[in-house]
Amino acid sequence: MREYIISIWNLIDPLYYQFTRLTYLPSKEGNIFRVRLTKYKGRNIVLADGTEINKNDTLVKIHLHNVRLLKEFKTTKSELKKAKTIYRYVQKSLPEINLYIQNHPQSSQIKGIIGITTLNKGCKRLGFEVFSISHPVYQWFKRLAFLPIELISSNNSLWQVLKNHKPSYLIMSIDKLSTMYRMNNSE
Numbered sequence: 001m002r003e004y005i006i007s008i009w010n011l012i013d014p015l016y017y018q019f020t021r022l023t024y025l026p027s028k029e030g031n032i033f034r035v036r037l038t039k040y041k042g043r044n045i046v047l048a049d050g051t052e053i054n055k056n057d058t059l060v061k062i063h064l065h066n067v068r069l070l071k072e073f074k075t076t077k078s079e080l081k082k083a084k085t086i087y088r089y090v091q092k093s094l095p096e097i098n099l100y101i102q103n104h105p106q107s108s109q110i111k112g113i114i115g116i117t118t119l120n121k122g123c124k125r126l127g128f129e130v131f132s133i134s135h136p137v138y139q140w141f142k143r144l145a146f147l148p149i150e151l152i153s154s155n156n157s158l159w160q161v162l163k164n165h166k167p168s169y170l171i172m173s174i175d176k177l178s179t180m181y182r183m184n185n186s187e
Contacts, residue, residue: 022063025096032069032089033062033097037106040114042169043134051173053111059171060101062115064090087122094126094181101174112173118146118165127180128170142167 022034038061044054053059064086073082101110117123120130133139146167 020063025093025100027093027096030068031093031096032065032086033093034065035060035062035097035100037061037104037110038114042131045131045171047112047129047171047173047176049173049176051111051175053171057111058106058109059112059114060097060110062097062113064115064117083119083121086119087126090126094177098177098181101177110174112171113177115170116142116167117170118167120168120170123170127176128172131169131171133167133169139167 021036023036024034025031038059040053040055040057040059042053042055044052046052069086069089072085076082076085097113101107101113104110115128116133120128123130133142143166146165
């Protein structure tokens, strides 16, 4: 059944890509993220490095390429192995995000990167700061949006997924991104 759902998702994904204005990064090794510029709509926050993120600040929204991960994990049963693989993909992809921002025409206006995920263990080691989603309606909307991914990708029951997987914002400032993930333009 999972394989059937992943096949359907694979067919729908190009439409999702078109409607969300996502962009693939030019990558030799296939970046795990698709990105787009966004205006931040959450509560005002201050990151550990002093960067203030306020309503309507420009951020790069990062989206994991979920269908690609689901196809890759079809035969992987270990949750730990899945988590380690995602961690490595993210770590390998962040230098290209940094390069994308440096070369973007609006780079001087971009204050950071943001993602929303239920996979927030290990994110601090990658340089992200984790913030809860304060608006309860938006939080439930994101829970429902992530529900199919969670159910397909794990062996957990619906109750376990709803109980244990709460979506959060992952945010990193441009300064921290460029310090941790500097990449030469020649690479």
